[in-house]
Amino acid sequence: MNTLCYEVKSEIFKYIKNPISLALVNRTWYTVFRDPHVRSEWFLSKYGRAHALFHAIRLGRNFLTLDVIKCLIAKKAIVSRYFVQRLLSQCGNEILFELGNTLNIKHEDDEDIKKLNFSQKNHWGYDLSVNVLKYILEEAIKLYGTEIYMNGNDFELLHFLTASFLSSERIRDNMEQIKDLILNNKFIPFPPSTNSSKHEHPRSDGYENIHQLNILAHVIVLYPDLVKLWKQIGYHEICKDTNCLVIRGVYSLSFPHNTDPHNRVRPDENAIFERLKTFIDLGFKLDYKAMRAVIYLFRDRISEVDQIVFKSFSLFCDDKSLVRFIFMRYCSKFRFKDGVVRSS
Known part of the structure; x- marks a missing residue:
């Protein structure tokens, strides 16, 4: 019965407009909210495979975890080359600098990258966690190779x-x-x-x-x-x-x-x-x-x-x-x- 109740609540969760408010109701709903599979289903149900990743990035690191992004991609959320190009161009400079050595991303001026551009705060992709960005780029490289780093988009x-x-x-x-x-x-x-x-x-x-x-x-x-x-x-x-x-x-x-x-x-x-x-x-x-x-x-x-x-x-x-x-x-x-x- 408990399993059935959880499954029903997971299904209900997919159609909630604001899931964070539901998570505050009680501990049971909070547990459902924390489930990366449930969150990924919510994104896919609400935004579709084409725009799920865009909105996941938009909601930020408090909603998008590494497990959630893994579930989204496993459930066939579309990772377009354009999505990755825009993500690299708009996410915060701190993230790119931290990620640079790991994925061999080249920048024209590393000293500029070291400086935090405060004007970018609250921009789309700005507060993305490094491990999530790293995973997205690794998956994108599997699909498109290093062409994701091409100039322009x-x-x-x-x-x-x-x-x-x-x-x-x-x-x-x-x-x-x-x-x-x-x-x-x-x-x-x-x-x-x-x-x-x-x-x-x-x-x-x-x-x-x-x-x-x-x-x-x-x-x-x-x-x-x-x-x-x-x-x-x-x-x-x-x-x-x-x-x-x-x-x-x-x-x-x-x-x-x-x-x-x-x-x-x-x-x-x-x-x-x-x-x-x-x-x-x-x-x-x-x-x-x-x-x-x-x-x-x-x-x-x-x-x-x-x-x-x-x-x-x-x-x-x-x-x-x-x-x-x-x-x-x-x-x-x-x-x-x-x-x-x-x-x-």
């Missing part, structure tokens, strides 16, 4: 492989390298933050910078089949993480801003439906946030596109009252032009 490499005035052609030309980046090096961007007001790069809290996510979304809009590669390696959150940016990108390409308005060919709602359906079938959603993002995209020229956008929303959204509500709430802010109110 895999997000910058993706940008290099896809950035061009003729991005679609560049993506096709570099497709084998992009596939290698995703399938073999497990490139997975860090999750987006709910606080998009920070524009620092890299963000001190570890979350992916909005500029980086825009680069990723642009690549997906141009080559949506890449989503299948990310899902193939276990990154099933790709649609959720980039949903608004991708949906907005589809509409942005449908109504380019820098073309001659007299020679511009406007798609109708059916053409947009066909374009958008490709992404909806992959798992993207035309939800409230996405529709709002599209309207804000066209805030300076809403009177030019509002009818087509409204009709395209209606083709996908069964709740027509929601579509009308969004247009009434947000479009009314942008319909004033030259002192004239333009109706939809």
Whole structure:
């Protein structure tokens, strides 16, 4: 019975929003909280295999122990090369200096590394214990060799492989390298933050910078089949993480801003439906946030596109009252032009 009770409590623990508060209830729950297998299951259940390690590092050494990280990796939490690159670039200098001789990590100036950079306190990865970092690096070296110490990171490499005035052609030309980046090096961007007001790069809290996510979304809009590669390696959150940016990108390409308005060919709602359906079938959603993002995209020229956008929303959204509500709430802010109110 005691074993059964513990197993039930372990299962309950996986779905608790704040496990630390539960650990303070009594000694039994505290024992469950201390179990590294239970903690690792909590991370995987809450954040998925793709982002479990990111959030484990974010919660710090009081939550992430060596046994927990061992359990996470044993349970197939994804150790991407990008994750390790970011970890090495953002964890505290004290940790890197202590680890340097052990793993033969080279630094340009050891004297600078010896100095504690107090401005990094509370940054993502700053208070990681040395034994946890050492274990992560050892596992990463088994997977990727010493390439984890390369200059730059895999997000910058993706940008290099896809950035061009003729991005679609560049993506096709570099497709084998992009596939290698995703399938073999497990490139997975860090999750987006709910606080998009920070524009620092890299963000001190570890979350992916909005500029980086825009680069990723642009690549997906141009080559949506890449989503299948990310899902193939276990990154099933790709649609959720980039949903608004991708949906907005589809509409942005449908109504380019820098073309001659007299020679511009406007798609109708059916053409947009066909374009958008490709992404909806992959798992993207035309939800409230996405529709709002599209309207804000066209805030300076809403009177030019509002009818087509409204009709395209209606083709996908069964709740027509929601579509009308969004247009009434947000479009009314942008319909004033030259002192004239333009109706939809």
